[in-house]
Amino acid sequence: MDNKGFFGDWGGAYIPEVLHQTFEELKKEYAKARQDPSFWQEYLHIMRTYSCRPTPLTHAKNLSDHFGGAQIYIKREDLNHTGAHKANNVMGQGLLVQRMGKKRVIAETGAGQHGMATATMAAKFGFDCTIYMGEVDVMRQRPNVFWMEKMGATVVPVKDGSRTLKDAINEAFRDWVTNIDSTHYVFGTACGPAPFPEMVSWFQSIISQEAIEQIQEYHGKLPARIYACVGGGSNAMGAFTHFLDTDTELVGVEAGGHGIETGQHAARLCGKDATPGVAQGYKTMFLQDDDGQMLETHSVAAGLDYVGVSPILADLWEKKRVRFEAATDKEVMAALDLTMKKEGIIPALESSHAFVQAFKEAPTLSSDEAIIINMSGRGDKDIFTIAHAFDDPSWKEFIIARGKEYSSNS
Incomplete structure (x- = not known):
């Protein structure tokens, strides 16, 4: 990252004047933390004692035998506290909030995992917490909303626009502008204005820091490839960072939705529908029309339907260091x-x-080669969506019965 927050042509900090002082304070505290070995040690301590790190690297022997090629290893971020990689970032930002002396945190969330992690961190550190979540995502990720609220967070359904992640981000920025003195915005992915892309990636790099040691211990050499899903890009940057200077091929997988050719997807870097643009404080590839209006996106996964992508990944894509592919909803359900x-x-x-x-x-690979899949989170949160997608009759009966029970008791 250069001194203006750019990664090649991507990134920057396109922010309103009212936020300049707040960002200067954040950049200063972040720079001090990067230069202070005791900060990283404090971070590692809380991740080990509170968030159950290091997460395992599991050899998926049955899947390896099934496909008859590379040895498949799964980096188990699902076993991190709150069930996903999101805790890695929020705990680090929580330590920065303590240093800055602020008492309130806000966040955006799509799949609910970042909101869940932020609510958890706020409870742990004693911060007031408000989570902005698109109304559509509130409905399809109801279990996470329930737990956020039970941990004391206020969850605000956003009813503007497409009522998904991009709209939640917009609403969170509005809150921040109004409450800059008391509030820190815990940005959830490696996007947004600098220093967020680099800072989030730094905290998430604990994933690849562990994985690069684990794979050499278990397999004896580095993997041929690493695969990570890509919404904004935080889990991908976490999985890729410590492998960037190796020969390991890095593969990011975007949401193909109903198929890229249908236009109902969220593929920015592997398709042809995205163009360079500036929005939400930074420059990257956005799914937008010729007038710069953001397009509607679709994915079965609430955390992948974002219109933009990390400027770091855009730079790595442009440099051909990361290859991008897309998976359709149908393929996703079959793999699950x-x-x-x-x-x-x-x-x-x-x-x-x-x-x-x-x-x-x-x-396509030999049995003496290994690949790593970064399993960014577990599917418990998706039970309503998964059961619906599988058209499970017993689940329908259960939901209908519970609905009748609630109706009779109201």
């Missing part, structure tokens, strides 16, 4: 089903996108 049946592991719908591409490519 196979993983559950073969390994007894339930990936989140977001993570399942990475499994799709890994399964396509594993048979």
Whole structure:
């Protein structure tokens, strides 16, 4: 990152004047933390004692045998506290909030995992907490909303626009502008104005810091490829960072939705529908029309339907260091089903996108090679969406029965 927050042509900090002082304070505290070894040690301590790190690297032997190619390893971020990689970032930002002396945090969330992690961090550190979440995502991620509220967070359904992640981000920025003295915006992904992309990636890099040691211990050498789903890009940057200077191929998997050719997707870097633009404080590839208006997106996974992508990933894509592919909703459900049946592991719908591409490519590699799939989260949060997608009759009966029960008691 250069001194203006750019990664090549991407990034920057396009912010209103009212936020300049707040961003200067944040950049100053972040720079001090980067230069202070005791900060990282404090961060590692809380992640080990509170968030159950290091997360395991699991050899998926049954899947490896099934495909008959590379040895498949799964980096188990689902076993991180709150069930996803999101805790890595929020705990780090929580330590920065303490240093800045602020008492309130706000966040945006799509799949609910970042909101869940932020609410958890706020409870741990004693901060007031408000979470902005698109109304559509509130409905399809109701279990996470329930837990956020039970931990004391205020969840605000955003009813503007498409009522999904991009609209939640807009609303969170409005809040921040109004409450800059008391409030820190815990940005959830490696997007937004500098220093957020680099800062979030730094905290998430704990994933690849662990994985690069684990794979060499278990397999004896570095993996041929690493696969990670890509919404904004935080779990992908976490999985890729410590492998950037190696020969390992890095593969990001975006949401193909109903198929890129249909226009109902959220593929920015592997399709042809995205163009360079500036929005939400930074420059990247956005799904937008010729007038710069953001397009509607679609994904079965609530955490992948964002219109933009990390400026760091845009730079790595432009430099051809990361290859990008897309997985359709149909492929995602098939990969999820196979993983559950073969390994007894339930990936989140977001993570399942990475499994799709890994399964396509594993048979093309030899059995003495390894690949890593970054399982960014677990699928418990997706039970309503998954059961609906599988058209499970017993689940329908259960929901209908509970609905009747609630109606009779009201």
